[in-house]
Amino acid sequence: MAITSKIKLVVAADEPALFYSSVSLAEMDLEAIDVRDGVYPVGYGPEGQVFKLEAIGDRVRISQVAGLPPKPDDLRALLLRYLSAAGVSDVEQAEPLGILLARCDAAVD
Numbered sequence: 001m002a003i004t005s006k007i008k009l010v011v012a013a014d015e016p017a018l019f020y021s022s023v024s025l026a027e028m029d030l031e032a033i034d035v036r037d038g039v040y041p042v043g044y045g046p047e048g049q050v051f052k053l054e055a056i057g058d059r060v061r062i063s064q065v066a067g068l069p070p071k072p073d074d075l076r077a078l079l080l081r082y083l084s085a086a087g088v089s090d091v092e093q094a095e096p097l098g099i100l101l102a103r104c105d106a107a108v109d
Contacts, residue, residue: 005101006108009051009062010078011043017082019108023051023062030060046101048072072097079104 009020011030018040020026030040032055043051043062048070054061079100083091088103 005046005098005105007046007101007104009043009045010075010101010104011040011053012078013040015082016085017078017104017107019104021108027060027062032056032058032060035060044071044075044078047097048075050074076100082107 006021007019008022009026011018011020011026018026018029020029026043030053034040035053035055040053043053045051045064050065050068050071051062052065054063076097079097080091080093083100083103086107091100091103
């Protein structure tokens with residue numbers, strides 16, 4: 001049985017991450033001023049696809065960076081930081097991304 005997660009976007013932040021079930025929900029939730037101030041430097045899809053966050057007026061636009069290969073190691077590091085900050089101690093460094101994402105499902109917006 002494959003492990004699936006409802007997470008479609010992980011946004012790096014000082015929390016250290018925010019989780020969303022869709023890009024459109026993230027665009028509605030995040031504030032343009034925070035994007036401008038660099039609070040949310042980058043987003044990742046579930047396989048490490050890189051997303052850029054832009055402030056357009058008072059709205060946030062999030063789009064996948066074309067031509068940039070996925071960065072699953074960067075996403076893995078972010079998820080491990082999040083789980084550590086959340087007090088989850090039984091995490092294996094080598095756990096597959098799908099399992100790490102599934103462990104974060106409770107935080108999805």
